[in-house]
Amino acid sequence: MRRLAALLCLVLLGGAAPPRLISDISHSKIDIVYSFAGAELLIFGAIQYPGGVTPDKRPEIAVVVRGPPEAITVRRKARIAGIWLNTSAVRFETAPSFYSVATTAPIEKLVDEQTAAIHELGVGHLQLSPASSGDAEEIRTFEAGFLNLRRKQGLYSDAADGVELTENVLYRARIEIPSEVPVGNYTVETHLIDDGKVVASATRDISIDKSGFERDVYVAAQEHSFSYGVLAVTLALLLGWFAGLFARR
Amino acid sequence: MSFVNHAAMDIYLPIAELSVNWLVIVGLGVVVGFVSGMFGVGGGFLTTPLLIFYGIPPAIAVASSATQITGSSVSGALAHWKRGGVDPKMGAVLVAGGIVGAAIGSVLFRLLQKIGQIDITISLIYVVFLSTVGGLMLVESWRTLQRARAGEVRRAKLHNHIPFFAALPWKTRFYKSGLYISPLAPFGIGVAVGILTFIMGIGGGFIMVPAMIYLLGMSVSVIVGTSLFQIVFTTSVTTLLYAVQSKTVDIVLAVMLLVGGVVGAQIGVRMAQKLPPEKLRLGLALLVIAVAIRLLVGLTWTPSELYSVQAG
Numbered sequence: 377m378r379r380l381a382a383l384l385c386l387v388l389l390g391g392a393a394p395p396r397l398i399s400d401i402s403h404s405k406i407d408i409v410y411s412f413a414g415a416e417l418l419i420f421g422a423i424q425y426p427g428g429v430t431p432d433k434r435p436e437i438a439v440v441v442r443g444p445p446e447a448i449t450v451r452r453k454a455r456i457a458g459i460w461l462n463t464s465a466v467r468f469e470t471a472p473s474f475y476s477v478a479t480t481a482p483i484e485k486l487v488d489e490q491t492a493a494i495h496e497l498g499v500g501h502l503q504l505s506p507a508s509s510g511d512a513e514e515i516r517t518f519e520a521g522f523l524n525l526r527r528k529q530g531l532y533s534d535a536a537d538g539v540e541l542t543e544n545v546l547y548r549a550r551i552e553i554p555s556e557v558p559v560g561n562y563t564v565e566t567h568l569i570d571d572g573k574v575v576a577s578a579t580r581d582i583s584i585d586k587s588g589f590e591r592d593v594y595v596a597a598q599e600h601s602f603s604y605g606v607l608a609v610t611l612a613l614l615l616g617w618f619a620g621l622f623a624r625r
Numbered sequence: 626m627s628f629v630n631h632a633a634m635d636i637y638l639p640i641a642e643l644s645v646n647w648l649v650i651v652g653l654g655v656v657v658g659f660v661s662g663m664f665g666v667g668g669g670f671l672t673t674p675l676l677i678f679y680g681i682p683p684a685i686a687v688a689s690s691a692t693q694i695t696g697s698s699v700s701g702a703l704a705h706w707k708r709g710g711v712d713p714k715m716g717a718v719l720v721a722g723g724i725v726g727a728a729i730g731s732v733l734f735r736l737l738q739k740i741g742q743i744d745i746t747i748s749l750i751y752v753v754f755l756s757t758v759g760g761l762m763l764v765e766s767w768r769t770l771q772r773a774r775a776g777e778v779r780r781a782k783l784h785n786h787i788p789f790f791a792a793l794p795w796k797t798r799f800y801k802s803g804l805y806i807s808p809l810a811p812f813g814i815g816v817a818v819g820i821l822t823f824i825m826g827i828g829g830g831f832i833m834v835p836a837m838i839y840l841l842g843m844s845v846s847v848i849v850g851t852s853l854f855q856i857v858f859t860t861s862v863t864t865l866l867y868a869v870q871s872k873t874v875d876i877v878l879a880v881m882l883l884v885g886g887v888v889g890a891q892i893g894v895r896m897a898q899k900l901p902p903e904k905l906r907l908g909l910a911l912l913v914i915a916v917a918i919r920l921l922v923g924l925t926w927t928p929s930e931l932y933s934v935q936a937g
Contacts, residue, residue, distance in 0.1 A: 410877075413635040413644045449935045451741045459749070459924050462741040462933065521932035528930070555637065555644035586639060593639040597872050605868025608876050609861045612696035612883060619887035620700020623894075 395435075396424040399566040399578040406553065407587035414555045417441065419478075419564055420548035421578065430544050436480050436569040437539045438497055439549040443474030443531075443584075444560035447507075450522045466518040467507040473558040474531050475499060478538025478549040486569050495567060495574055499523055499532045530554040559585050640875035641685045647881060649679065654693070654885020661697060661886070662893025664909040665849075667856060669694045669827030672882065674751060674916055683744050684734075685875050687826030688867035692879040694828045695860040697886050702857045705850025712801035712847045716854040718808045719815040719833075723859030726819020731866045734824055738871075741935060748920050750825060755920070758831055759913035766906040773903060787840055802851070803844040810841060815855065823863050828856035 399421035406415050419439050425431065448471045451462040479486060483498040492501040500523070506515045526532035531554065539549045547566075561583050568576040586594050596604045636647040653675050661668035669690050676686035705711050737743040793807030814836045818829040833852045837843045843851070868874045897905060 408637060410637050411635060412637040446936055449741070449937065451933050451935065453928060453931045453933075455927075459745070460928055461745055465741060518932070522934060525930060525932045525934060555635070556642065558642070590637055590639040593876060597640055597868065597874065597876075601869045601872055602865070604876075605865040605874060608692050608868060608874050608879065609695060609864050611876065612692050612864070612879060613699050613857075613861075615880070615883050615887070616696035616699035617703065619696075619883075619890075620703065623700070623887075623891055 393426040394575045395426060395568060397566055397568050397576045397578040398422045398424060399564070399580055401564055401580050401582060404580075404582055406582060406584040408557075408559065408585065408590055409587050410590060412555055412590075414557075415553045417551045417553060417564075417582070418548060419551065419566065419580075420546070421566060422546050423544075423568060423576075425545075432544075434480070434541065435544055435547075436486050437541070437547045437549075438477060438479045438483070438486065438495075438567045438569060439539060439547075439551070440495075440497065440563075440565045440567070441474065441476045441551050441582075442472045442496075442563050442565070443558055444562070445470040445472050446558075447471075448522075450518050452518065452521060464514075466510065466515055468519075468522070469505040469507050471504050471522070472502065473560065474553075474562065475502060475526075476533045476535075476551045478535045478551060480537070480539045480541060480547075482536040483534070487572050487574070491572060491574060495565075497567070499527065499534050502532075529556060531556065553584070557584060636877070636881075638681075638685075638875050638878050640873060641681055641878060643680070645679070645681075645878075650878065650881045651885035653679070654882040655889035655892075656885075657693075657882070658697065658886035658889025658891075659893040659896075660889075660909075660912065662890035662895075663897045664893075664905060665897075666909070667694050667698060667828035667830050668886070669825070669829075670751070670755060670831065670913065671916060673747070673826040674920060676878075677744075677747075678919075681878070682873075683747055684738070684867075684871055684873040685878070687747070687824070688864065688871070688873040689875045689878045689882065690826035691822065691860045691863040691867065692874055692876075693882040693886060694826075695857055695864060696879075696883045697890065698828060698853050698856045698860070702850065702853035705853055708850070709801075710847055710850030711854045712799055712843075712851050713854075715799045715802045715804075715811055715843070715847070716851050716858075718811045719818075719851065719855040720858040722812040722815020722817075723819035723822065723855055724862050725812075726816040726821075727823045727859060727863045727866055728819075729816070730820040730823025730863075731870055733820070735870070741933075745924065747824060748924050750821070752917050752921050752924065754821070754825075754832070755913050755917035759910050759917055762906060762910035763914065766903055766910055769903045770907065790840065799843075801844070801847050802841070804841060806841065814840065815859075818855070819859050819863075822856075822859050823866065826863075828860060830856060 402418035423435055447469050449465050449467050451465045453460045454463040477498060483492060492498055496502050504519060539547055541547050561581060564580045566578045567574045634646045634648055635644040637644040657668040657671045660671055672690040673686050677683055737746050790806060790810040793809045796805055796807050798805050818833050822829050830852050834848060837848045864874055
C-alpha cells in the first residue's frame, strides 16, 4: 500500500523516474613520460531515459574534472621602497590542484547560485575554505586573485559550450590537461541538469602519474633522497671528468 | 593540437614537474659554458637567473645549477691538482668553511621560503653582488685599457696585510700558499662563500678569487686551483643538502645543462685565445652588469601578476 502511495506521489510530482547517466573517459590513467606535453581527455556517454523515450527538450550536461585538493598559501605583492615584496597572505585549506568544467550552456543559465555552490559548478563557485579569519572583503580579493592566476596557468578553466550533444542522448566533452598538471587521483563528474536541478550524476576516476624513468627519478628523489643526491653529484663529477678528457684531445 | 607539434622538442622534468623545450635548456647550457670557457668563471651567476627567467621555480633552479657547477669545475680542479696548483691544506679549511656556510644557507633558505620571501631575496642578493662585482671589474678593466693605450707599465700589486686577519689566533703555515695566518681567516671566507653557493646556486669563484688575492694575499700559482677545489666540494655538499632537505635537485635538468655547458666551454676557450684579456674582462663586466640590471627591472617594475601560490 505504502509503496503504491509513494509511486503515485512520484508520478504526480515528477511525472516519471529520473533518467540515468552513463559515462566513460578516453583514459583511466594518464602516464607522464619524458615527452609529456599535456594531454586531452575525452569524456563521453549517454543519457538513459526511463521507458526509452527521448524528450524533445535539450538535456543540459556539466562535466567536471577535478584534481586532488591541497592546502595552499596565496601571497600578494606590494611595493615597498621601490621593490615588489610579498606583503600579505591568505591560506586556503581545500583548493583543487586542477579544475575544469565543460557545460552545454553558461553555468548561470543552467543552475541557481545554491546548486552551483553545492556541486562546485564553475571556477567562481569553488569552495576554497579560507583558513584565515581576516576581513571578508580581503579574503574575496585574494580568492579572485588566486582563481585568476590558476586560470592563466591553465589549471582552472570553464567552457560554456564544451559539451556536444548528439540527438539529445549522447554527449561528449574534451578537456585539455596541461603539462604542468599535478599528479594524483582525479575525479570526473558528469551531471545531468534539468530545470536548474541536478537530476542524475555519474563519477569516474582517473589517475595521473609519472611513469617509467620519470617516475623512478621522482620516487628516488622523494624516498631515497640521500642516495639520489649522491647519484646526482657522482653523475655531475663523471660527466665533467669525461668532458675534460675529451677536451684535452 | 599544439602538444603534438611540440612533442619532439619538449622534455618533461620529473622534479620541476613541468615540460621544457630541451633545445632552450641545452642552448642555455651552451651560453653559460661559452661564458665560463671564455672568461674562466663558473657561470653559475648566469645559470640561476636564466633558469628563473625561463620559468623554473627558484629552489629547483638554484639546486640544479649547483649540480651543474660541480660537473663544470671538476676537470679544471683535477688539472690544477696534477700540476700542483692546489694547496690541499688551504683547500680543506675553505671546504670546511664552505660546508658550514652551506648548512647556514640551507637554514636561511628554508626560513625565507616559509615566509614567502625567497624569490625576492635571491634576486636582491644577485643584484647587490653582481652590480658590485661588475662595477669593480668595469672600472678595473677600463683603467687597464686606458693605461695600455697610454703605454704605461702595469704596477705590481702590493701585498695587502689586513690587521684583523693578522690578529686572529692559532696561526699556522700554509706552505703552498706562502702564508702564515690563522685558519680562521680562510674558514670565514669559506663560510661566506658557502652561504652564497647555497642561496644563489653559484660556485662563488668570482668572490673567492678576489678574496684570496686581496684579503689573504695567497701566492698566485695556487689561487685558481684551490678555488676550483673548494667549488667542487662546496657545490657537491650543496647538491646533497638540497636533495635531502627540499628534494629540488632535478637530475634531468642538470644533465641537459652540463651537456650544453661542455660544448659551450670548448667554443668559449677557443674564442678567448683570440681576444686580448683586457677586452675579455671588460666584456665579462658588461655581461654581469646586464644580468644585474635585468634582475633589478624584475624587482622594481610592476609585475604582471601580483599573486603567487605556495602549496602547504
